[in-house]
Amino acid sequence: MIQLMSVHFDHFIPNWRTQMEKIGHNVLVLVTEGKVRYDINGSEVVAERGELLYIPKSTRRSGENWAGTPHQKYTVLFNLDCELPTGVPFLDRKQFLRFRLAHFPYAQRRCERLYEEMRGSKSFRELICLGIVQELFGILSRELEKPEVTPMKMKYAQTVRQYLLEHYREPIEIGQLARLIRRSPNYTTALFKEVFGQSPIRYMHQLRVLEACNLLLNSDMTIASISQYLGYYDTSYFFRIFKKYSSMSPGEFIARGRPSDLSQLFS
Known part of the structure; x- marks a missing residue:
């Protein structure tokens, strides 16, 4: 107990x-x-x-x-x-x-x-x-x-993660991330999943959705403007991504307006 x-x-x-x-x-x-x-x-x-x-x-x-x-x-x-x-x-x-x-x-x-x-x-x-x-x-x-991750693998994964944290609003491809650590795209994806439990692209989308939640609650930007700001030039695609990770539409999230719900985006 x-x-x-x-x-x-x-x-x-x-x-x-x-x-x-x-x-x-x-x-x-x-x-x-x-x-x-x-x-x-x-x-x-x-x-x-x-x-x-x-x-x-x-x-x-x-x-x-x-x-x-x-x-x-x-x-x-x-x-x-x-x-x-x-x-x-x-x-x-x-x-x-x-x-x-x-x-x-x-x-x-x-x-x-x-x-x-x-x-x-x-x-x-x-x-x-x-x-x-x-x-x-x-x-x-x-x-x-889980088996212990080697220091080198952790270093590579942290390098990719830091790049995503700094550039998540920009167009990002696996090949681009692979070149950061001088490894193949398949190896880079598998490594990131091993360390962080998800693919680099999924992690990028989660970062974008988390920032979208912050902007929806704390700015006067329109949903279309937020979509553009986060690198989603097709607003309908932004709607689909947002609902995939938050289980609600941007409008529903605004209506609820509870920042504590953000913790549920990363599980």
Whole structure:
């Protein structure tokens, strides 16, 4: 049984530091920007953006900004019923874990939603928060089952991903991405799927739809203008893509007007 205690969001806190102590709870840390240094049972651990740490109860732990530079992270504190197995392998082993998430953007949005829910007082808050935490445990457990990606493969995949993040509004073809890493188009697609769970082109469309959602809610641009801005010169095609990834039309999304729905676009 998981007992959620609290969720914290450290947003570039100057001189952040936590003293060495034997912690009386379990901790899940997702670093979203910068680096953070921990002492875990006498060993130095420097975690950076995209990495998740599981620090089990009774660990001797201290923490501080790495090299004096502030960082950003979500921290989830929780307890477990020690008498019963959870069915989550990394929790039941009760060992420190450090892992780089392939689906980091989605996990970050779920942590953001968890933090918002924990600070609110809406009905069924505890049920929703427990569901989000269980989902995060499931995502991590599933990724831990996969064969480890080699550093070179991760470097290639990150190179392609960074290019997509910077150029998603432009026309992009697989051959173009393949040339970035000097590999074949088939290899590039397979590699990206292995690391991020989807093809580069699908990821590009998701980035466009996410930006479309932001513009629909926070700008006075027309749907046709947004379509052109995002590189969809056929508005009807933009409508089809938007509905494919959001399960609703642009007009329906505007009518609902709930930014929290954005987390469902990347699953």
